[in-house]
Amino acid sequence: MLRDASPIKTLLWRTFTPAIVVLAIGLGGLVYTRLYDTILDGFSRKLVTTSALTGALIDPADHDFLIQAASVRAPAESVEAMPQYLRNVEPMRRIREELDLTYLYTQVLGGLKDVIYILDSTVGDEHSLLGSEDELTEETRAGLRRTTEGGPIYVSPIEFQEQWGLLKTAAAPVKDRSGKIVATAGADVNISVIEVATQNALFASALIGLASLMASALVTFLIVRWVAAPIERLKAEALRIAAGDPAPPADTAAPKEVRRLRLALAELAARLTADMREAWSRTKAEDRQRDEALLTQSLPPAAPVVLTRDKVGAVVWRPSDDGLEARLEHRAMVVLAGRMADDPKLAGRWRDLAVARRGLVSAEAGA
Incomplete structure (x- = not known):
């Protein structure tokens, strides 16, 4: 481990x-x-x-x-x-x-x-x-x-x-x-x-050594801040991108090597964003195709529907194909035919109500 x-x-x-x-x-x-x-x-x-x-x-x-x-x-x-x-x-x-x-x-x-x-x-x-x-x-x-x-x-x-x-x-x-x-x-x-x-010289050298120690520590602190802080920020940006946030890393002051890493990380974030969008589009298309197939299978085949009938003839909806939209329209026409049968007033307005997109509604004599 x-x-x-x-x-x-x-x-x-x-x-x-x-x-x-x-x-x-x-x-x-x-x-x-x-x-x-x-x-x-x-x-x-x-x-x-x-x-x-x-x-x-x-x-x-x-x-x-x-x-x-x-x-x-x-x-x-x-x-x-x-x-x-x-x-x-x-x-x-x-x-x-x-x-x-x-x-x-x-x-x-x-x-x-x-x-x-x-x-x-x-x-x-x-x-x-x-x-x-x-x-x-x-x-x-x-x-x-x-x-x-x-x-x-x-x-x-x-x-x-x-x-x-x-x-x-x-x-x-x-x-x-x-x-x-x-x-x-x-x-x-x-x-x-x-x-x-x-002893005075030793004391002076000790003070100089202490001063140099403090000065060196201050310089080291500045170096650590200049080097470590951008690297830590870059690490945080990488974790953020890995978690799914596609925003590119922030452009801040940093050593040349860190800037190169940040540029590479920005390019990686852009590629990940493009891949995520492509995967999302592909998934949506696959889901839509799957849903359409399931829905198509659950609906009966599209067949002609007699919307209303009188002594002269009948109004008939005939599908143009047997696809999903045609089957949905067939279902809607079946419901509309039932409503017209219950309410004769609706039958008189069949031209306004029976709007077909995947078929053709026509009055047929003697049907």
């Missing part, structure tokens, strides 16, 4: 809905990816610009003095109270706060670990004292070495550093009084700052 077929609207929605969802998700994902890349690129540019600016603002003589103090392990607190440290670190602190950076500092390669911190704009528990050492990832260490050797400004990916967590770093060269690169100015941003911007 065949199951009932689904309506055309349901089939169209089943077809388009997965495509709409995939389109919305794909568009949202694409927007998020582009926004995320743009955010990272923006942070990279920000870090590059900040580190380069910091490296250019630092006084080479002061920085050489601080590097020398760190190398001889001078008391960090005392050195950081000196003018050489303060007049360089205070602009760095303002830059870090205004640009919402996590860390802004200078460092030199070497020491017992990987780098030695010189200037650090951070205050509080996370402040690295002059001469503090730190270990870096292999990729960052290699990048700082390339920058120190005259390479481009190093920009790291988002990477985990054991002491500081997930960071994105840029390092620009810092030169001494002779113009030689001896250190790097580092600018860091924590992943939490990037995550806030990323």
Whole structure:
């Protein structure tokens, strides 16, 4: 047993809905990816610009003095109270706060670990004292070495550093009084700052995905109406014609294929109407012939009828044939003869009363 077929609207929605969802998700994902890349690129540019600016603002003589103090392990607190440290670190602190950076500092390669911190704009528990050492990832260490050797400004990916967590770093060269690169100015941003911007991007991409979903649903609704509604109307017209209504389908706006179907249905309706009329005419003719045959068989054969008689002669109706009309006229003449026999006055008016169409009424002498 065949199951009932689904309506055309349901089939169209089943077809388009997965495509709409995939389109919305794909568009949202694409927007998020582009926004995320743009955010990272923006942070990279920000870090590059900040580190380069910091490296250019630092006084080479002061920085050489601080590097020398760190190398001889001078008391960090005392050195950081000196003018050489303060007049360089205070602009760095303002830059870090205004640009919402996590860390802004200078460092030199070497020491017992990987780098030695010189200037650090951070205050509080996370402040690295002059001469503090730190270990870096292999990729960052290699990048700082390339920058120190005259390479481009190093920009790291988002990477985990054991002491500081997930960071994105840029390092620009810092030169001494002779113009030689001896250190790097580092600018860091924590992943939490990037995550806030990323969450905003995710929210924006979600809104764009939702907007695209709604727009796609609206377009699909219009397509369903444009395609399904004419098909449903055509189906109703076909059922109406099948029920016997010969009127052609209404001419309404529809896709080209539906218009072709409607034209074919109109031609079919015209043929059905012609066939019905022909069948009806044929049936009526057959019924008439059958009725005539039955009626002819039920009537006696047409024979001459004496309508009235007197001493001179008689008035006689004689049939012209033995068909149905002649037999009906014969019956009528028999009835008329009986009425004339009962009413002699009628007999005198036989010329007016005995009007024959399938026979001949005549007065015959001596009949």
